[in-house]
Amino acid sequence: MGFAMSKVIVRAELEKLKNALKENNLQDLSKQINEELKSLSSTTLDIAITGVTGTGKSSLVNALRGMGDFDNDSAKTGNTETMKKPGKYIHPVFPNVTVWDLPGIGSSEFKANEYLQKTDFAKYDFFIIVASERFTENDVLLTKEIQEMKKKYYFVRSKVDQSIQAEERNPDFHKEESLEKIRQYCCENLRKAGESNPRVFLLSSWNLRGYDFPLLLNTLENDLDSLKRQVIIESMPAFSKEALEKKKAAMEALIWKLALVSCAMISQSQDSALLVPELHPCGDISFLAATMKKFCQVFGLDEESLGRLAHRIHKPIDELKSAVKIVPLASQITEEFVLHLALKSDACRVLMAVEFALDFIPVLGSLVGNGTSFATTFYMLKSFLSDVKEDAENVLAKAAE
Secondary structure (H helix, E strand, O other), rough: OOOHHHHHHHHHHHHHHHHHHOOOOOOHHHHHHHHHHHHHHOOOEEEEEEEEEOHHHHHHHHHOOOOOOOOOOOOOOOOOOOOOOOOOEEOOOOOEEEEEEOOOOOOOOOOOHHHHHOHHHOOOOOOEEEEEOOOOHHHHHHOOOOOOOOOOOEEEOHHHHHHEEEEEEOEEEEEEEHHHHHHHHHHHHHHHHOOOOOOOEEEEOOOOOOOOOOHHHHHHHHOOOHHHHHHHHHOOOOOOOOHHHHHHHHHHHHHHHHHHHHHHHHHHHHHHHHHOOOOOOOHHHHHHHHHHHHHHHHOOOOHHHHHHHHHOOOHHHHHHOOOOOOOOOOHHHOOOHHHHOOOOOOOHHHOOOOHHHHHHHHHHHHHHOOOOOHHHHHHHHHHHHHHHHHHHHHHHHHHOO
């Protein structure tokens, strides 16, 4: 960002802070935001994937966790049902997200009218019902049971890529017409099951960009509360530029709050070793390092996520790492890195200009002695987030080559 633009952006964020202070004093606002961030870090999301055996449930479980079917700790795929209880699959990067692979409905052990009770339905935030080629009687029964329990559910027609591939041999084939035919078939059966406003999402777990996966995520986000919405945006795979934009917007909305809490922490700290030298006032260094590390993880710029992606697309991990040109990977972000970033930033000197600081000393002075600490922290996080997104786009491009 140019110096003039950075000052405009930071000034706009400080105006948000000033507006928030109209209803709270600085200490109370900092405490309130800190509690909000703690609530976010402890918010859990439990997603239940259910349906008839062989419909691709396990592949969807893996896709939602940013994994392939053959990765370590992936849900095992296949047409033979062996589960006696729900399979618990914790997200490999965000442990507050759990995807549950429920046993296939309709077996002798899991009859439809007893299914939800046996699978502990109350603990899930929502259900995703997965069906493939045919809409079965068990799909109808399961839909009715979930409706009666008044739980949220979403109907997914899986393996759409296989269905389209099979129809391509028809000389009169038109892809959009075929997709609409599949969608209408599912909607008609859901209406028969008592759903007045059916929503059907056509998916391929092997091609998340190709069909309705983005629409499904948008729908989930709109239906969840604000904390769980943030969690699902952070944890979902970075599979497209649109997904990266959404992740960036979600993290940007937190930056002024993170900067305020960071500066409040430094004002309470007695450990001068954590302070950036006076010429580059900044927030709590360990807090900033943890925040930057999380930014990288949200965008898939960590060793484990890149390794899974490399395995899935059959490319060497070093080839993907070569696309990460601006920021370090998550594991390489240390307090020393943050200090170095602050010290080398010419923008920090601009943001410390007397004419800038004078505007906000009355508002932020009690945090660290002058208003520039908040501005510097905000600018560092804002710039770093933009760099993370750019590197994540580079990885996407490299993966598509």
